[in-house]
Amino acid sequence: MAATRTDRRAVRAAVRADRSGSGPVLEERAPSRFPGAAAKFALFGEVLLVGLLVVLVGVLVVTLPIALAAGIRHLARYIAAEDSRLGLFWRDVRAGIAGGSVVGLIAAVIAVVLAIDIDLARSGFLPGGGVIEAVGWTGLAVLTVGLLIAAGAWDPRTGWRAAVRSVPATVRSDLRGLAFYVAAVALVVILTWMLPPLLPAALGCAVLAVVAVPERRR
Known part of the structure; x- marks a missing residue:
C-alpha cells in the first residue's frame, strides 16, 4: 500500500514537471510557445507578484513607467521559461529609472492639467463644459494607454526615447x-475604484495584457 501511494505521488510529480516544463516530458511533442504559462496557478501567482512589484516601484508616481516596463519584461521572461530571477527585475529598474522618471514626470504634469480641466468643466464656469470634460477624459485615456504601450516597448539598449516614439x-x-x-x-480603473486593495492584482493583469497583445498576432 505504501509503495502504491509513493508511485502515485511520483506520477503526479512527473505530470506537474511535464506540464510546467521544469522536468522531462512524458511523451514526445512539439515544444510549447509559452512553457512558463502551462502551470495556470503558478502564472496567476506570478501576475500578483508583478503587480505588487509595480506598486512598490511606482509608488512615487513618476517611477510608474519604469515599474511597468520592468514588470512587463519580467513576466515576458517568466512566460517564455527564461531566467526570471527578481534580480533581473531590479536590474531593469536601475537601468531605466532615470529616463523613466522624466517620462513619468511629463505624464504626471499632463494628467494634472487634464484633471484640472475636467474639474473646471464640471463646475460650470466654462462654456461648453460637457465638451471640455469629454476631451479631458479622452486625453487621460490616450495618455494612460500610450504610457502602457511605451512601457511594453522599452528596452535598456534603446532607452525611453525610442519606446515613446514607437x-x-x-x-x-x-x-x-x-x-x-x-x-x-x-x-485597472474599475477594479481600483471598486476596491482599492485590488490595485496590485489589476496592475498585474494589465502587465500580462501588454505581454500577450503583441503575441496574439503570431
Missing part, C-alpha cells in the same frame, strides 16, 4: 490590439 507606429499597426490596451486600462 507608440504611434504600434497603434497604427494593430488597431484591434488598441482595444485590448484600452480594456486593460479600464480594468
Whole structure:
C-alpha cells in the first residue's frame, strides 16, 4: 500500500514537471510557445507578484513607467521559461529609472492639467463644459494607454526615447490590439475604484495584457 501511494505521488510529480516544463516530458511533442504559462496557478501567482512589484516601484508616481516596463519584461521572461530571477527585475529598474522618471514626470504634469480641466468643466464656469470634460477624459485615456504601450516597448539598449516614439507606429499597426490596451486600462480603473486593495492584482493583469497583445498576432 505504501509503495502504491509513493508511485502515485511520483506520477503526479512527473505530470506537474511535464506540464510546467521544469522536468522531462512524458511523451514526445512539439515544444510549447509559452512553457512558463502551462502551470495556470503558478502564472496567476506570478501576475500578483508583478503587480505588487509595480506598486512598490511606482509608488512615487513618476517611477510608474519604469515599474511597468520592468514588470512587463519580467513576466515576458517568466512566460517564455527564461531566467526570471527578481534580480533581473531590479536590474531593469536601475537601468531605466532615470529616463523613466522624466517620462513619468511629463505624464504626471499632463494628467494634472487634464484633471484640472475636467474639474473646471464640471463646475460650470466654462462654456461648453460637457465638451471640455469629454476631451479631458479622452486625453487621460490616450495618455494612460500610450504610457502602457511605451512601457511594453522599452528596452535598456534603446532607452525611453525610442519606446515613446514607437507608440504611434504600434497603434497604427494593430488597431484591434488598441482595444485590448484600452480594456486593460479600464480594468485597472474599475477594479481600483471598486476596491482599492485590488490595485496590485489589476496592475498585474494589465502587465500580462501588454505581454500577450503583441503575441496574439503570431
